[in-house]
Amino acid sequence: MSRLVMKFGGTSVADLGRIRNAALKVKAEVDRGHEVAVIVSAMAGKTNELVAWVREVSPFYDAREYDAVVSSGENVTAGLMALTLQELGVPARSWQGWQVPLRTNAAHGAARIEAIDTTLLEQKFRQGLHAVIAGFQGVSPEGRITTLGRGGSDTSAVAFAAALGAERCDIYTDVDGVYTTDPRITKKARRLERIAYEEMLELASLGAKVLQTRSVELAMRYKVRLRVLSSFEDGPGTLVCDEEEIMESRAVSGVAFQRDEAKVTLIGVADRPGVAAAIFGPLAEAGINVDMIVQNISEGGATDMTFSCAVDDVPRAERALRTARDLGAIDWRELVTDTEVAKVSIVGIGMRSHSGVAAKMFATLAREGINIKVITTSEIKVSVLIDRKYMELAVQALHDAFELERAGG
Ligand code: ADP
Ligand code: ASP
Ligand code: MG
Numbered sequence: 001m002s003r004l005v006m007k008f009g010g011t012s013v014a015d016l017g018r019i020r021n022a023a024l025k026v027k028a029e030v031d032r033g034h035e036v037a038v039i040v041s042a043m044a045g046k047t048n049e050l051v052a053w054v055r056e057v058s059p060f061y062d063a064r065e066y067d068a069v070v071s072s073g074e075n076v077t078a079g080l081m082a083l084t085l086q087e088l089g090v091p092a093r094s095w096q097g098w099q100v101p102l103r104t105n106a107a108h109g110a111a112r113i114e115a116i117d118t119t120l121l122e123q124k125f126r127q128g129l130h131a132v133i134a135g136f137q138g139v140s141p142e143g144r145i146t147t148l149g150r151g152g153s154d155t156s157a158v159a160f161a162a163a164l165g166a167e168r169c170d171i172y173t174d175v176d177g178v179y180t181t182d183p184r185i186t187k188k189a190r191r192l193e194r195i196a197y198e199e200m201l202e203l204a205s206l207g208a209k210v211l212q213t214r215s216v217e218l219a220m221r222y223k224v225r226l227r228v229l230s231s232f233e234d235g236p237g238t239l240v241c242d243e244e245e246i247m248e249s250r251a252v253s254g255v256a257f258q259r260d261e262a263k264v265t266l267i268g269v270a271d272r273p274g275v276a277a278a279i280f281g282p283l284a285e286a287g288i289n290v291d292m293i294v295q296n297i298s299e300g301g302a303t304d305m306t307f308s309c310a311v312d313d314v315p316r317a318e319r320a321l322r323t324a325r326d327l328g329a330i331d332w333r334e335l336v337t338d339t340e341v342a343k344v345s346i347v348g349i350g351m352r353s354h355s356g357v358a359a360k361m362f363a364t365l366a367r368e369g370i371n372i373k374v375i376t377t378s379e380i381k382v383s384v385l386i387d388r389k390y391m392e393l394a395v396q397a398l399h400d401a402f403e404l405e406r407a408g409g
Pocket of ligand 2: 009010041042047048073135136149150151152153154
């Protein structure tokens, strides 16, 4: 019997009616003869509420307790989904991450999956039960509940699809596929029939939250056929697949953005070997995800070091840098933060063979009067840091300039 993983995101299970709607989709696949593992997120808004409670109680919270709290939203939907399926006549049972178990490392709040023991699920499938699994959560080597980072149910879904040898992993969400950019930013955004793993990986890591980055990494590594489709309307969705399966060849496939970025500059850093390590070591230890890095030209033995990170990480970054200075590990004169920036990126595997893409991006932004603060590039993407107030304008202008509303090209 063929297996399917079906994942339902927060808006798809936002209330009891929507859980029933999702359960009917599961029933349809069961009736077609599939064994189904359903992965559920917390109801829309629930995880945000739980995170806010944690922060209110404890601004520099203990990550173990953060996970204990924020993992709970998924438990509710898993149980409700199993009950709804049972009411529809589908034999189903729910499991939390630790019960499977889905084993992770101990990086609370952003844990990585290490292994999934499928013995129990295989046994239950043999007994004719379909599985409902709480997404986003696992269990650490110490036996504590962990979470996989925001949006982590996508990663749970792909990991289960790989571990269970599923024929396909269907991600049901509130858009009917992966678009050239977030359809909330421009009506001209177009659904892509297919997108290469590599492009999807870049788009996700550069801010397109339709799939969690790690889920795409896993899908690519284990060759999981990943489909993104709507919970609310029927349609083919978008298939995330190998580059070779894609006919369309264009320089740029999509535009991504990250709204809540911050730029941190250390002015007057002693310019000597080891200084970058001395700065970024403490930041890494504090769990800060540093993104873009620029070291300015030094004068008189001193330099300025600029990096970007998430706005939420700024207080912890500042604390780590001040502590390192107090301990004498680094020396800098001034610390300047700009929390009003955003990152906009263009992505496309076609960039490997098309030249002038970055120049066209910069010219487009210049025409709109948008100043670029930091630039980074890779083989298939160009990212810029700009003032947040221009973010939407930049995305729309780039979408137009690269004619992304047109198919082919
Ligand atoms: P879920 O709760 O189902 O996991 P998410 O909110 O995490 O859903 O992801 C879906 C959202 O991703 C969409 O509502 C859309 O606004 C956003 N999004 C961002 N970039 C894109 C894109 N390129 N294509 C489709 N959706 C995108
Ligand atoms: N509920 C979690 C979150 O909001 C996981 C997910 O939805 O994928 O981040
Ligand atoms: Mg999501």
